[in-house]
Amino acid sequence: MRSKRDWRDLAVCGGSPAFTEPIHVGRPNVGDRQRFLARVNDILDRRWLTNDGPYVREFEAAVAALHGVRECVCMSNGTVALEIATRACGMAGEVIVPSFTFIATAHALSWQGIKPVFCDIEPLGHHIDPGLIDELITSRTTGIVAVHIWGRPCDTQALEQVAGRHGLKLVFDAAHAFLCSERQRMIGGSGDCEILSFHATKVLNTLEGGAVLTNDEELASRMRLMRNFGFRDYDDVGYSGTNGKMNEVSAAMGLTLLESIDEILEANKTNFELYREGLAQLPGVQAIPYESAERRNFQYVVVLIDESRAGLDRDSLLSALWAENILARRYFYPGCHRARPYLDLDPHVDGRLPITNDVAHKILLLPTGTSVQPEDVATVIDVIGACLRHPAHVSSGLGGMGFQEERV
């Protein structure tokens, strides 16, 4: 690595990018190709491609066992898992949800005609604040969807108490929390159910995929019907349903990656520790810690940029990083409540979400995963340090342009 000591070395000031190829936040973990391809051959040999096939069943049993829950119902993706889970629980009318989450959490509700009522988050955990839920409840409220953001679980007990007091359904969006624990217990068994995402960018992927974890066997069997058009038997439709089934190739990918999950988590943890140590030397850059007493997947390296101490605002730093081919992300800017479909939902919502608005303007996620090597992490830290040493040059190199995200 050639350190960027001088401001002229920065790509935004005319230097060469630190990386010749982009490095990503969500580069997929791939696992053992031969093991995966052998399973794909099996699938082709037995000509059973989808519809509750043997690999899906094996993957469901493995994921349920790893999380210590009775039921795992695999789905075609995490969004469909959320849609089916909230519908199977009987959510309707209004549902309280954090605005600071991936847009799919809100979309899964609105797609079913449910109004998402946005609640603010806690400043440290970035979770929905249980103390703010009471005041959002109306006669139309039927449930709460809380998010285990960054793989750090919510205070499930506090949320179960609020839900119980008001007779509300409670679903956890655990898309980030595969193999994470809360109070030394694996996630999956809280509320009515919890949903996982196995999207390509997740710590364990099934190309596309998701699942619902629950200890409620009756709820699970309803969701199994709903993911398969509601069919109870040949020609016997018991429910209004959809097509939310996971296919066999996806399950084969999941089973293959499960065999390497320890190495994946170790690589994530190593990268996270290197970032944490390296960034601690830089002013105004705070890496969000992970609790050492709990199981974590270290999938995301999340930092907050405090402009008053860093000397540079988050978006300028982000633009400078993209110029270096470091494709950091500002998940979940600007918050669901400021996304177009929800802008006019409630005229008072913006004033109700000060923490969401603050965090959305400071947050930055840095590249990690098995495709990011420790020396890459050192380079990213070096580049951030150089940007913070030369904020005026970075700003003038950007020419006052805000961050323009382009799909790569």
Ligand code: T4K
């Ligand atoms: N709830 C929460 C809290 C979630 O975070 C998510 C998904 C869901 C629910 C819904 O679950 P799914 O329905 O997706 O299963 C990405 C993912 O698409 C999304 O799954 C994830 N959360 C979200 C946090 O991130 P985008 O639009 O930012 O993805 P994209 O295409 O920009 O990819 C991210 C990076 O990964 C890019 O730098 C490119 C790289 N990449 C991506 C893919 C797909 C690759 O290198 N290879 C690839 O194959 O949403």
